[in-house]
Amino acid sequence: MSEPNAVPAASLAQSRLTSLVSHFRTTHKHKIVVTRNLGPDVMPLLLNRPEFEVITWPEDSVCDRDWFLKTIPGASGILVMLSEKINPETLDAAGPSLKVVSTMSVGYDHCELDALAQRGVKLGHTPDVLTDAVADLSVMLALMAGRNSKETTGIVQNGQWPNFNWAPFSFCGPQLSSSSFNPTRTAGFIGFGRISQATLARLIPFGFTHCLFTGNPNSSGTSTIAAEIQAKYPSLKGVRRVSLDELAKESDVVFVLAPGGKETYHIVNEGFLRQMKKTAVLVNTSRGTLVDSDALAKALREGWLWGAGIDVVEGEPNVGLDHPLVKEPRCVVLPHIGSATNESRLGMATLAAQNLIAGVLGEPLPAELQLTK
Numbered sequence: 001m002s003e004p005n006a007v008p009a010a011s012l013a014q015s016r017l018t019s020l021v022s023h024f025r026t027t028h029k030h031k032i033v034v035t036r037n038l039g040p041d042v043m044p045l046l047l048n049r050p051e052f053e054v055i056t057w058p059e060d061s062v063c064d065r066d067w068f069l070k071t072i073p074g075a076s077g078i079l080v081m082l083s084e085k086i087n088p089e090t091l092d093a094a095g096p097s098l099k100v101v102s103t104m105s106v107g108y109d110h111c112e113l114d115a116l117a118q119r120g121v122k123l124g125h126t127p128d129v130l131t132d133a134v135a136d137l138s139v140m141l142a143l144m145a146g147r148n149s150k151e152t153t154g155i156v157q158n159g160q161w162p163n164f165n166w167a168p169f170s171f172c173g174p175q176l177s178s179s180s181f182n183p184t185r186t187a188g189f190i191g192f193g194r195i196s197q198a199t200l201a202r203l204i205p206f207g208f209t210h211c212l213f214t215g216n217p218n219s220s221g222t223s224t225i226a227a228e229i230q231a232k233y234p235s236l237k238g239v240r241r242v243s244l245d246e247l248a249k250e251s252d253v254v255f256v257l258a259p260g261g262k263e264t265y266h267i268v269n270e271g272f273l274r275q276m277k278k279t280a281v282l283v284n285t286s287r288g289t290l291v292d293s294d295a296l297a298k299a300l301r302e303g304w305l306w307g308a309g310i311d312v313v314e315g316e317p318n319v320g321l322d323h324p325l326v327k328e329p330r331c332v333v334l335p336h337i338g339s340a341t342n343e344s345r346l347g348m349a350t351l352a353a354q355n356l357i358a359g360v361l362g363e364p365l366p367a368e369l370q371l372t373k
């Protein structure tokens with residue numbers, strides 16, 4: 001006969017197991033690797049979670065690849081920048097514990113989607129929060145390129161202004177807004193997603209009369225979008241989805257705003273540039289790979305178009321003074337600053353942290369890119 005207060009063996013084992021699980025839960029932390037310090041407003045979202053062990057690349061520079069590969073084994077989540085390649089090497093180094101990659105960017109051409117999908121790793125990115133900033137910059141570059149800002153600011157910066165007398169037609173370029181001389185203004189968009197549409201909204205008060213766009217009708221619902229845009233902006237006299245050739249021939253400003261990757265590689269090439277109006281301006285605020293830099297430099301040199309404003313260059317950041325586009329006086333080149341407003345970067349860092357947290361905890365990501373297997 002057992003003692004009246006004795007604990008049965010099975011119940012003892014169960015309680016030991018429960019306490020072991022609870023001990024594991026409190027001591028086992030999810031390993032998180034972050035490749036840039038996201039600052040005092042955002043890092044606490046990660047650091048203040050007791051269930052996370054957060055390891056951050058300690059330098060104020062692009063994360064070293066060797067450090068990254070040595071640090072990620074066993075990670076549940078990694079938060080990266082555009083500079084980090086997410087490929088089979090990365091994913092194999094992280095191992096099967098990896099649940100989510102969160103990139104602080106809207107673009108994801110640095111990530112191999114197939115490799116992520118095959119391993120069941122989710123991908124978070126940061127759409128919407130940078131749309132306005134990039135649309136603002138797109139219009140700024142259209143203005144800068146049309147108004148010869150590289151040459152003219154150079155004159156002031158180099159102390160040459162005293163040598164220049166005002167002359168009736170010096171430094172003139174094509175006006176962005178419509179005028180009695182030029183009542184028709186056509187914006188052409190290569191890719192017609194959120195940023196293109198926000199750019200168009202900014203061009204309406206400039207008196208733009210026509211909107212042309214290219215894009216995959218299945219990817220962004222572009223089959224009905226023309227009618228929606230026309231209804232939204234009754235001042236437009238035409239909104240049409242067109243071929244690339246038509247877009248090149250008819251646009252006063254071409255905005256390159258499609259995702260990078262194989263499908264769009266050098267979509268703006270010599271053939272496209274040769275068809276542009278001599279007074280037209282090309283703006284690229286998406287990815288450098290969409291534009292053939294040598295072809296654009298030749299086009300500007302030979303006057304096939306008026307000017308170009310580019311925030312992205314193929315091969316960046318290795319773009320020095322000897323780059324053919326940096327040498328072109330009618331090409332304004334910026335160092336990929338499209339989303340660089342305080343508001344936008346804070347929004348991106350916050351969303352990237354939220355995507356990471358949700359992915360690690362197995363919850364729906366606020367902004368997940370749907371991967372197809």
Ligand SMILES: O=CC(=O)O
Pocket residue numbers: 104105106107108130286338339
């Ligand atoms: O280029 C910037 C981004 O993709 O966020």
